[in-house]
Amino acid sequence: MPPSEPEPSLAKNLTGGGGCGCGCLGLLIVALGAVAISGLYIDLYSDGTEVTAWYGGLGAIATGMAMSVVGGIVFIGSLFLD
Numbered sequence: 001m002p003p004s005e006p007e008p009s010l011a012k013n014l015t016g017g018g019g020c021g022c023g024c025l026g027l028l029i030v031a032l033g034a035v036a037i038s039g040l041y042i043d044l045y046s047d048g049t050e051v052t053a054w055y056g057g058l059g060a061i062a063t064g065m066a067m068s069v070v071g072g073i074v075f076i077g078s079l080f081l082d
Contacts, residue, residue, distance in 0.1 A: 009081060011078075011081055012078050012081040015074050015075075015077060015078035015081065016074075016075055016078035016079070018071075018074055019071045019072065019073070019074035019075025019076075019077075019078055020071065020075055021071070022067050022068075022070055022071030022074060023067070023068050023071025023072055023075065024071070025064075025067060025071075026063075026064040026065065026066070026067030026068030026069075026070075026071055027064065027068055028064070029060050029061075029063055029064030029067065030060070030061050030064035030065060030068070031064075032060055032064075033056070033057040033058065033059070033060030033061035033063075033064060034057065034061065035057075036053050036056055036057035036060065037053070037054065037057035037058070037061075039053060040053060040054060
């Protein structure tokens, strides 16, 4: 019997690609949150917006970390699909 390629799996392609995209976007959001927070230390913001930048940066970092974890789980799960 000659060797043959396995049939392409739509579910594996979608979850694997979705996992990569979710993980990469999550890391990008973490980086943007860190930039927002680091702007506090160089006095980038004017009066009253420092608190917003602090909470927005922390929220972005938390959201990005959650997206990265979900993306990693989805990508690893896609490796075990047929």
